[in-house]
Amino acid sequence: MATINLVDLQKSYGGNVLAVKGVNLSVADGELIVLVGPSGCGKSTLLRMVAGLESVTSGRIEINGRDVAKAEPAERDIAMVFQNYALYPHMTVRGNLEYGLKNRGTPRAEIDRRVKEAAEILEIGPMLDRKPRELSGGQRQRVAMGRAIVREPSAFLFDEPLSNLDAKLRVQMRVEIRKLQRRLKTTSLYVTHDQLEAMTLADRLVVMNGGLVEQIGTPTEVYDRPATLFVASFIGSPPMNLIPVDVMAQAEGFSALPLPPDTDIIGMRADQLVIEPPQGESIVLHGQVELLEPIGSESHLHVSLAGQTLVLRVPGRPDLADGATIKLYAPPSAMHPFNRATGRRTDSPPQA
Amino acid sequence: MVENRPVLNILTHVVLIVGVAIVAFPVYLAFIASTHDANAFARGLAPMLPGPHMIDNYAQMLTSGLSSAGAPPVWLMLINSTIMALTIAIGKIAISIISAYAIVYFRFPFRLLAFWMIFITLMLPVEVRIMPTFKVVADLGMLNSYAGLTIPLIASATATFLFRQFFLTIPDELMEAARVDGAGPLKFFRDILLPLSRTNIAALFVILFIYGWVQYLWPLLVTTDSRYYTIVMGIKRLAASADADPYWNLVMAAVMLAMLPPVLVIILMQRLFVKGLVETEK
Amino acid sequence: MQTKRTIFPNKLLPYALLAPQLIITIIFFLWPAAQAVKSSFEREDPFGFRTTFIWFQNYTRLFNDPGYLNAAGRTAVFAVGVTLLSMGVSLLLAICVNRLLRSGRLYTTLLVWPYAVAPVVAGILWWFMFNPTIGIVPYLLDAFGYRWNHRVNGNDAMILVIIAASWKQISYNFLFFVAGLQSVPKSLVEAAAMDGAGPFKRFWTIVFPLLSPTTFFLLIVNINYAMFDTFGIIDGTTGGGPAGATNTLVYKVYADGFLGLNIGSSSAQSVLLMLIVIVLTVVQFRWVERRVQY
Incomplete structure (x- = not known):
């Protein structure tokens, strides 16, 4: 011992x-x-x-x-x-x-x-x-x-x-x-x-x-x-989606959220972005379906958003045509604020 | 591949049988000669079929030799050859495996220099430095001794490289595991490396035993005392005398005895021999 | 140079492990070689009392010595003869064995043993067969009207030593050719067969080109063998004669040094031979490097 x-x-x-x-x-x-x-x-x-x-x-x-x-x-x-x-x-x-x-x-x-x-x-x-x-x-x-x-x-x-x-x-x-x-x-x-x-x-x-x-x-x-x-993209599969704040700014309800200073990237887990409107407060993004990968009980949905591809983990096999415009919902708590230059979270004090 | 060309198949066997026959023929003749008495060679052509004197000839050569040729009995020369071949083979393997171990498993100043010094021996066969090497051995008082016959031939770049090559293929983790298990360098060598090298040692032994057995020039230089004659150099003396006195039967009996041990080694250990031969050239 | 990822930390042990090999190398290889180089620039007076530094005189004398030039020429003829004869026969036998399945192993056993015969013994075996008074070959040649006598006829002597030296080297070449042939991918030969190439065409267009690394390697090894490992064969058959017809460079170093006691000249010859070995070794190792990259 x-x-x-x-x-x-x-x-x-x-x-x-x-x-x-x-x-x-x-x-x-x-x-x-x-x-x-x-x-x-x-x-x-x-x-x-x-x-x-x-x-x-x-x-x-x-x-x-x-x-x-x-x-x-x-x-x-x-x-x-x-x-x-x-x-x-x-x-x-x-x-x-x-x-x-x-x-x-x-x-x-x-x-x-x-x-x-x-x-x-x-x-x-x-x-x-x-x-x-x-x-x-x-x-x-x-x-x-x-x-x-x-x-x-x-x-x-x-x-x-x-x-x-x-x-x-x-x-x-x-x-x-x-x-x-x-x-x-x-x-x-x-x-x-x-x-x-x-x-x-x-x-x-x-x-x-x-x-x-x-x-x-x-x-x-x-x-x-x-x-x-780095941790955000390394841990979790599929990896966390990392979206620049100026892209996020187009989302409905985003500008009303209080962001920590120096935030320029928002991270969101693949399973915290959903395509069905959730209960409670959420922001709404609009994107085009690129590809749907069924992997058994769930599917990976690739959505293009202002030239970026997001990956969502959705239950079952949603009936979505390639190229269709869909709405993506995320609660404010699902958003991880980062600063690109330091590579760190902006909502916690720097580690000792 | 399915291929049926009967003519070609027969030709293949014909070529091989003729080849084997040509390769074996000189030895056949030598064997036949060793079964006759000396009179058989007075009539012109050497005999082609076996004679009745085989046991007499071999017994005479083994026990008393041919005194007129100044060579000792064959049994003594066979023993000398065996001592020489074994010492060279074992000595080369021993000093090469520990050198390779030092070069692969340690890092130390002048490591590269040591490697090149060993490498350079490849470029200095005894044939090209006969005189000065002889002088060194003479100055050290090693003429007419087993040490003089063997030690100067024991350095070996090929064996060192073979072991180095083999050690490099052994996973690093094996040595790391042994260290974590509390084995120091000597223990690791004895408990892990040596047992793993068994096949390589055996293959090398076959090649080096033959190398030691067939040495001719070196024993010729360092032995003048017939007690230290090896069979291979003794035969030359016998043959030289046979030109004057036609004791071909006795000379060829000695030739057969000289060939037997290394040829047996090759035939009995063919797999190891081929492995040793091919791998030392890598 | 490569070592293991982790090494043992001992400082003195590696030197102790290398000591036996290095001590023998220094005493019996490097020191004598240095001595040879040194005395190749010196002349010793007949009584061994004084040595004089004479620059390249031993070398210039060698290059003007018809005996040495003759030995160089004879060595070249001998080396080419041995290489061609031994490699040719071995290749033929290897191709045959490669065609066979089970019986190939038996033939292999019957062909490898001459490797174990000492060169001088090989020389004596063939010397006996070619003996002008009792040998079988002169007897047969006589029937064709040729009077064989290698004691008098330089060409006869050369043929004798080439045959004896080639015989001994057949096993070695054979084994390497068999290994080379077995590493030729079967699929290539099969593809050629489906393209309609017969066995001979397949060999010359597919197998032989793929065998070229082995062939080149054996070429170097055989030249090396003919030049440096055949002392016993020459000494067991012709002793360099008649009239220097089979006096190879190695044999001449021995004869001049030990029998003629001409240290300066013998040393210069040694140094020249060392240069030849160095060139051959370098060529051989360059080739090994290339083979690794295949």
């Missing part, structure tokens, strides 16, 4: 280019933190710095209050699950699970107890004497997790552990990882580029972009109140 503190963590690869530009993060004991962002945003580098696989350019990494920024990976009391599993191909599953414990001089009886326990938790008991190449992708994933569990470390580090699995298995393993983490209550850092995975797994999300933290918060907070334009 452990807390993790990252203080002004920076990473540069020679020269002046910073891959991680000063990250501060406090992880509470037992918390599952998901680092999410596009590729190259620095999330993996950050995780690997915590693991001790990348050197720290400046800043501190504290695990349980102890600065480990210069410690060997093995001295940090962490365990890691890799994207390609990184199982030792010439060892059996049991050998893979035992290797880290043996290296630490764990007594034989204790090793056997932990391997047995992990095998039960992960239901890999029957596979203990097989080699990794004889296992399926999902089974290898379990063994990789098992290797982390038997160590009983202070923290788990997950580096995109599900990206090598097919879509169906990914959802299943995601649920299992969540349950497992709840059960073991081990502090965890989890890196993914998949925002859906991030939303469903995280106690708190850390959205990163360009080596910086854009926002830290619970999935609900991040979804409901994205702090920056």
Whole structure:
């Protein structure tokens, strides 16, 4: 059980280019933190710095209050699950699970107890004497997790552990990882580029972009109140519609709304714009239907508005002809005000 | 592809059978010669069919040799050849795998220089630096010793490159996982890298064993004491004497014995041999 | 140059790991090579008491020495002969094996073993077959009215060493040609067949051009082999004779240095050979780079 503190963590690869530009993060004991962002945003580098696989350019990494920024990976009391599993191909599953414990001089009886326990938790008991190449992708994933569990470390580090699995298995393993983490209550850092995975797994999300933290918060907070334009467009599918204020000005009822100063972009979630008149106060936009994509119980409706395309998520399959002019309604509460130059929300004080 | 051209199919086999026959014919003749007694070569043409003296000839060569040619018994030369081939093969593999490990898994000053120094050995085969290399070995007092026979041949750029190439294909995460699991560099090498290199080591061993066995010029230079003669260079001495005294039967028995071990290695380990041959050239 | 994403932090260990290889390389490769370069600019007096620095005299003398020029010419003939004969035969055999399915493996086994025969032993085997008094080949040639004697006739001697050297190299070329042929996409050959091309036309228009990287690679390897790995074959058959007819450059370095004890000249010859190896190695590696980019 452990807390993790990252203080002004920076990473540069020679020269002046910073891959991680000063990250501060406090992880509470037992918390599952998901680092999410596009590729190259620095999330993996950050995780690997915590693991001790990348050197720290400046800043501190504290695990349980102890600065480990210069410690060997093995001295940090962490365990890691890799994207390609990184199982030792010439060892059996049991050998893979035992290797880290043996290296630490764990007594034989204790090793056997932990391997047995992990095998039960992960239901890999029957596979203990097989080699990794004889296992399926999902089974290898379990063994990789098992290797982390038997160590009983202070923290788990997950580096995109599900990206090598097919879509169906990914959802299943995601649920299992969540349950497992709840059960073991081990502090965890989890890196993914998949925002859906991030939303469903995280106690708190850390959205990163360009080596910086854009926002830290619970999935609900991040979804409901994205702090920056980047977060607004990265989290949520389809992404939030971002409309310049001068386009919005044509909407009925818009000019009457009080806007925070410096607002020049309005963001609206795809499911908060509707085509049926809602109850209560709302503004009204006029647009042309471009395309209707039915995806089962709901449809994605692409609407063109002053040269911009908005995407709406509408229930069922509305009977709309391409090119038809329709009305779009949105309550004032659905509008997220942003400033283009700073990229931030204008209705909240700047983050400390 | 379905293709039925009987004439072409027959031609294919004819060409291959003729090819195999031509390739094997010199060895066939040598074997036949080793089954006769010396008189068989006094009559002009060497015999074409087996004779009755095979066991006598081989037994004589193995145990006492041909003293008039100044070569020791073949068994001794076979042992020397085996020692030389094994030491060279194992030595080359050992020093190459650790050099490749250093070059791939560490970053340190002069890494590039070390790489180029190893690379340059490719361009300096022993044949082009005979005199000065001989002088170094002589100055170090290594003439007429197993060390002198083997150590100067043990540096290997090809083996180092093969291992380097192989290590680069091993996922980075394996080493990272091992480090998180508490393995230091030596432990990682012993527990993970070495077992994973097994096939490459075996393939390389086949190639290098043959390389060591067929060495001729180097043993010729550094051994003057017949106790250190290898079979390959000993045969030259036997053959040179055969021109004067026609003991062709005995010379060819020694030739057969000299060929047998490496040829057996290739035939029994053909898969590894082909893998080793093709991959060292990458 | 490439390393792993993460590396071990040890400072001294890599030097310790490299030490054996580098020490051997320095003592037995670099130092002797430097010595060869140094003494190629020097003349040693007959008693070895004094050495004089003489610039390029050893080299100019070599280029004016008919014996050296002859050796260079003989080496060229030998290298071309070995390369053409060995590659030609190997290609033919590889094409045949490539046509077969199961029996191909048996033929392969029967063709690869000469690789394991030491060059000097290969030389002796063929020397025995061509022996003017008891060999089978002179006996047969005699029936056609040709009196074979490689001890006297320089051309006979050259043919003998070319055949012996080619024989030993067939396995190597064969294996690489088979590998090259197997990497030619079947679909291309099938497409050509549907376009109505017969087996011979298909080979010359589709397969052979696609095989050109392998062919070029083998060309370099074979020249290298003929020049530097055939000492044993020459020494086991003709000893460079008769009258220098099979005296290759490598053989001459040995003969001049060890038998003639002419250090300066032998060193200059070594240096020239090093230059040739360097050129061949560079050409070979440039080719490997290109192959990677395919």
